[in-house]
Amino acid sequence: MPVTIHDVAQRAQVSASTVSRALSASHLVRGTTRERVLAAARELGYQPNPAARSLITGRTGNIGIVVPDLNNPFYTGVLRGVQSRARQGGYAVFFADGEEDPVAEEALVRAMSRQVDGVVVCAPFASDAQLRSLAGLTSLTLLNRRLRDIPAALMDSAGGMRQIVDHLAALGHRRCAYLNGPNNAWSNRERRRGLRAAASRARMAVVEFGPFEPKFEGGVQAADLALADGVTAIIAYNDLMALGVLSRLADRGVAVPQEMSVVGFDNLLYAAVCAPPLTTVAMPMEAGGRAAVDLLLSGIDGTGDGAGPHRELPTNLIVRATTAAARSRSARPHVDNRRPAAGHAASGPTAAAVHRPSGGRSAALPE
Amino acid sequence: MPVTIHDVAQRAQVSASTVSRALSASHLVRGTTRERVLAAARELGYQPNPAARSLITGRTGNIGIVVPDLNNPFYTGVLRGVQSRARQGGYAVFFADGEEDPVAEEALVRAMSRQVDGVVVCAPFASDAQLRSLAGLTSLTLLNRRLRDIPAALMDSAGGMRQIVDHLAALGHRRCAYLNGPNNAWSNRERRRGLRAAASRARMAVVEFGPFEPKFEGGVQAADLALADGVTAIIAYNDLMALGVLSRLADRGVAVPQEMSVVGFDNLLYAAVCAPPLTTVAMPMEAGGRAAVDLLLSGIDGTGDGAGPHRELPTNLIVRATTAAARSRSARPHVDNRRPAAGHAASGPTAAAVHRPSGGRSAALPE
């Protein structure tokens, strides 16, 4: 029923091979016959059968993407970037939601591998070995995950943390809390690493809590812990947690940013529209998706811009209304059950000492 | 390089056709040889080449989905449902973001059509004619769009509106505002229709504003207009607009829900976590995605549960903290620039009279 290359050939009075060449390697056919073929193809509405083509060429014209959680706006941003760049390069995209299960993720990539020319994987929980084994199946590009020999698009989380620390330090904050996301998430380790380095350089004390579920509820839970410690600023693993923190602080009657500064990470839509608007680090989600596809395609057909195997994208601190100058210690009248704010200023423990969370301070969730 | 059916055949000492049959129509081969073939396939890690298969069978094992905007959490919810049900049925899914452009949407479906067995399309802006023409290319299922002869999964927006009206009426509200989403969006027309019917039955007056951009900013813009009219409750086209309304009302010093009730539509994540938590109608996004795939598959291979061509999913009003009993007229001290609240109670105009927005009240955006 659908029109094949032979129908076009017949109409244009040429052989099928000429049609094929006229549609691709055009310099091998005479100009006039090429016109004739193109006209015939247009009139018949010819669309090549991708299955037949990929059978002979070994290429599919598709790429895949697997994400851990479609509910997370971060990944839908990535998805957007991936899709837009892929379409621009003439590729269609398969997608799959691993539902935060590394074995499901692996199975999905495995299933896709025969139908795609490559896949970009966002797999914060998968093991290095798993990823390497998948790289043997089809060409891979990672997102926010650094692994030797496998190309990756990375977002400069550490740089974002540095900007946060500089910002808070300039506002006079000397002691901050960091609310960890999942310990096995690559990006949490990366953000923590960047924070520790920046804090140590800025001589800022950092108290760590968690790990927590990287969601609103996790932030609610974490807020009380941070409040009890006497910090003047809270840095959350991501925006969802930061929103939870804001909600809990409001319930407890702690004014943000006057009494407590709060910073998130990701710059989701809702960071801009919540009250008060959240200071956060913008992650280049769409750009990350685009870059990942660029890397993938350059590995496949040299179409990409052929930069190195790893590309790091800049992040930017967006200062909104949840950060302000650190409050003086005495000005906290109505937080009832707080601990005495012992030695929280310059006289407190050094950053290095506080980095390792003690049993009491850390471990809000079983690890 | 990859292992083919012939490799398996050789190892199992049978012909390729026997391997093929052993892997599918198992009753045609003897039990013992089937075992042998299966073992050989397992040992070699054989994965059939989908291109070759689809070339001969004419089926691809893929479905597609096109959505108008990946940034909208509503559609990512649908996406999740689609993907999960598709995987369960052994299908992989292509996706494409039409970026709210009907012609792009059409082009995407057209491009996909050769690689998929069917596609579910969420195309609130496409014309009926466009959709019908696409239905000729491949089998289609619509989401939230009713069109004769084309199967569709529908969410009962009208029912949701009825629940809103009943809820508000029970709280004593007699005059409400509706903030229209885009006029050419099917779901806005549907919600408005449901609202008008329910309001007329409940003898509630409805003043309409808009259309507005169905985003936060649209809500901000709309809030002032509704406030000026003297309504006691605002029903927004969707949650994003409702959040904008909340933000603007807070800025204007209008207490929610004491002085104004606000209702959204969709039940996005953020409706639950904003302050105060938003009363809204839960749309069954994932269930809708699942249902759409069910319908699609039953059209393709009889795999679905074979219900009728249209399936309507129930919606539920989630009452949270933005709705309360209507304020009495005198208790509005600090809204400065409001109009005199003339005749807004039972003595006011009938519902039918107010339904057609007059020039002065409507048209906040050029149409």
Added chain:
DNA sequence: GACTCTGCCACAAACGTTTGCAAAGTGCCG
């Protein structure tokens, strides 16, 4: 005028799978 060279085109093989058909084997009945 015979040779080579070049431009253009058709023929046919190949990709990996499914499937109709025939052949071979087996068991049963008359």
Added chain:
DNA sequence: CGGCACTTTGCAAACGTTTGTGGCAGAGTC
């Protein structure tokens, strides 16, 4: 023991495309 039905298997064609090879014509060269 021949014929028949039935089961099990292999052969080969087909799906629609790309691409290597070869042929044919015309032009150029000696």
